[in-house]
Amino acid sequence: MATVEFDSVSKKFGRGAVAVDDLNLEIGEGEFLILVGPSGCGKTTALRMLAGLEQITDGKIRIGGRVVNDLPPPDRDIAMVFQNYALYPHMSVFENIAFPLQQQKVRKHEIRQRVDGVANLLGIHEFLTRKPRELSGGQRQRVAIGRALVRRPQAFLMDEPLSNLDAKLRVQMRAELISLHHRVGTTTIYVTHDQTEAMTLGDRVVVMNKGVVQQVDTPDNLYRHPANVFVAGFIGSPAMNFFEGELDGGSLRLGAHALELPERLRQQLSRTHGSVIAGLRPEDFSGVGEAGDGGIPAEVQITERLGPEVLVHLRSDGLRIAEVGERAARAEEEESAELKDTIVTRFDPDFVRVPGDTVTLTINRDRLQLFDPDSGTSLVA
Numbered sequence: 001m002a003t004v005e006f007d008s009v010s011k012k013f014g015r016g017a018v019a020v021d022d023l024n025l026e027i028g029e030g031e032f033l034i035l036v037g038p039s040g041c042g043k044t045t046a047l048r049m050l051a052g053l054e055q056i057t058d059g060k061i062r063i064g065g066r067v068v069n070d071l072p073p074p075d076r077d078i079a080m081v082f083q084n085y086a087l088y089p090h091m092s093v094f095e096n097i098a099f100p101l102q103q104q105k106v107r108k109h110e111i112r113q114r115v116d117g118v119a120n121l122l123g124i125h126e127f128l129t130r131k132p133r134e135l136s137g138g139q140r141q142r143v144a145i146g147r148a149l150v151r152r153p154q155a156f157l158m159d160e161p162l163s164n165l166d167a168k169l170r171v172q173m174r175a176e177l178i179s180l181h182h183r184v185g186t187t188t189i190y191v192t193h194d195q196t197e198a199m200t201l202g203d204r205v206v207v208m209n210k211g212v213v214q215q216v217d218t219p220d221n222l223y224r225h226p227a228n229v230f231v232a233g234f235i236g237s238p239a240m241n242f243f244e245g246e247l248d249g250g251s252l253r254l255g256a257h258a259l260e261l262p263e264r265l266r267q268q269l270s271r272t273h274g275s276v277i278a279g280l281r282p283e284d285f286s287g288v289g290e291a292g293d294g295g296i297p298a299e300v301q302i303t304e305r306l307g308p309e310v311l312v313h314l315r316s317d318g319l320r321i322a323e324v325g326e327r328a329a330r331a332e333e334e335e336s337a338e339l340k341d342t343i344v345t346r347f348d349p350d351f352v353r354v355p356g357d358t359v360t361l362t363i364n365r366d367r368l369q370l371f372d373p374d375s376g377t378s379l380v381a
Helices: 043-051 093-103 108-122 137-149 167-184 195-201 219-224 229-234 263-268 325-333
Strands: 004-013 017-027 032-036 058-063 078-081 155-159 187-192 204-209 212-217 241-248 251-254 257-260 274-280 285-289 296-305 310-315 343-347 358-363 369-371
Touching: 004 043, 017 043, 017 058, 017 212, 032 043, 032 195, 043 058, 043 078, 043 155, 043 187, 043 204, 078 137, 093 108, 093 137, 108 137, 108 167, 137 167, 167 195, 187 195, 195 219, 204 219, 204 229, 212 219, 212 229, 229 241, 229 274, 229 369, 251 274, 285 343
Parallel strands: 032 187, 032 204, 078 155, 155 187
Antiparallel strands: 004 017, 004 058, 204 212, 241 251, 241 274, 251 257, 274 369, 285 358, 296 310, 296 358, 310 343
């Protein structure tokens, strides 16, 4: 195990296009760190610079306290697991796993022992004589992980290793990766665009956008205390709802509705006035009932029954939706006209409403997130 450090690391391509901008990050020994963000945010470039597959433009990278900027990949004592497995098709599973040890001139009897040990750990011992084409996607990914494990490196680098698997197998492999990390304990840096992987696997998560780190925190803190509207909108599925609001002393006005802030927020925001962006998670709404109960009336547009929960898309004339952060990007790319400008809420499976029904929403004010409308920075984190 080793610490890994990015010290003011930047990467520029071509005519000054910045892929990673002034990355400062320290990963502790044995930590499982996730780099997450949308396509083009710089997470894979950061991983490739650490692996030595991409030259850095500025800064220093240290592994175990040693600067590795000028070291070729084989001399960095790291092992990488790729998205496409990168197995040799003409070799057996045993030969694929043993290959890095053969390159290191390890003795044959030790190669056999180490390959057997890794194969037993990953549950692939019965496949050692097979070729990769004879394996399922999950089995191939275990072989790729085994080839990395057998080297006993200081750190594992994983570049979206589960993205080629189907949804059910991804869930299974996530659990296996968590169990494997607990048993092996090697420092791991894992890149993904899938926030579910980020939130379930990582000790800490680094959220990136346009080459810049937005927040580094535990999964729970990212969800409950986002640093800005980008993190708030990117982390969480469905995304956080954003509303245009006006803050005046201890009161928050959301369109036609006024909310008294809880004491904690009133003290924190006593000197803040004017326009704000208010954020609420889908589960932060409650009190579904008939209109006229003193809450916020809204009309059901669509319901999505997911077994343990129901996602309900609602529209309220009394609220002004703020399309900001990652939710705005998703709305442009994915949402139909019918779902634009809707509030997404999460309720228990006994919720029974149909499109056109009117319900009343109440808000969990303790869960309110408030952001500066110009900078996007949280006012309460």
